[in-house]
Amino acid sequence: MKKILLLILGMQALHLVAQERFFCRDAAIKFTSKTSFENIEAVNNQGLFVIDLKTGKVECSVLLKSFNFSNALMQEHFNENYVESAKYPRAYFKGDIQSIPTISLDKNADYTLAIKGIMQLHGQLKEITTTANLHIKDSKLTSDCVFDILLEEYAINVPKLVKDKIADRITISTKAIYQIQKTGL
């Protein structure tokens, strides 16, 4: 009897935990390089985000080949010369929300969260600290986040000839609309 009770309790716990987990398959990730010569922009609409409001774990994974540039040649150079997407197909971010507020899906609200984690790009790992905004509107969870990375920290070398056209500091902005993970686990 006790065992059954425990099992039910345990399952409920699992269920509750599962309810706190959200994911997004089509997060928009944009990066911008701004120089006095030109601004370069690329967008990827297939970012994978997983966020757990219980544990505060945040995970993102993105295919570098899916970044779209308006200039096809730039897109080729991005993949071939800079991020080497054949060798390192994905970029990752894995981190934690620093202090998790109590978030209820029933109440429309905006939260600003401090996030600290590790970004993995071009085979390099680097710590990132940033803030992200979480919004709840009509029981829908969305997020947006902006942070900068330095190309040299990820061993992405820009040749001298094009140094004026590619910024050292790249701004990355993300937007995601989440779904609740439905299955029990």
Place this chain on the structure above:
Amino acid sequence: MKMKIYYLLSFSLVTFFHANAQDDLLKKLESEQKSNDKVSGAFKSSRVINGHSIEMLGAGLFDFRILHRFGPVSQGIGDLFGLDQASMRMGFDFGITNNLTLGIGRTTYKKEIDAFIKYRFIRQEKTGMPISLVGVIGVSVFTYKNPDPLKPLSFNDRSGYYTQLIVGRKFSEAFSLQVSPTLVYRNMIDVGDSKTIYAIGIGARHKISKRVAFVVDYHLVANGLPMSVGTNPLSIGVDIETGGHVFQLHFSNATGMNERSFITETTNSWTNGDFRFGFNLSRIFNLKKTKNKAY
């Protein structure tokens, strides 16, 4: 006591599953994601050196190409190893779609104008399709005045055509190889020569660094050329890519800069030391000014 253990067990079980599940969820999402499987960058440029490569211009890109072929290096210091003589082709290639390129150019040699349509039928994929298949058809017309006023040349006399299929594969990040069966048809020929010439092109690229590659471009003329006059064009060089520019520096026994010309009119021979320096300069401009709407 027993109760506590149960609690502890169930608690640890919950956290264990939980920690695992998140990792799994991301992995699961990753495995469900369709990736862009298309292989790109088999060659640095849309030409191996002389011949077309399996590479296409992206949609909305305009490639301004300046080609130079100098005199034989064997002419020595007096002619600065051939640099005193130059023939030149100016070319304009347009990427209509990612699989269709139109191009036009003019060569100083014979004042020849040439144009081509290049279409990619099959694109190599990382998993699945192992090769790329590209087709090219082109026309060339020389516009010089016939020095003999009694024999005016008709448009027909002046024109030549070529068509080729290019089968190629990027074998690794560094190495790519292509083979291109080619047919060249010329209306005006020397006595005893054949109007239709069959050739097989072989192009290979090996990357030395991310932006520099070693390239070889060879065309074996399979029939019809009077070999006392014609030889097979062989070009060896390096591609240097610097952002929007690609420099293709090479040595070749061919002077021609279009298919009719380099396949059927190469008279110099490497074995006699009659090779020349030449370069292709490609500058790519983006004509399409579309904004990324999706964000």
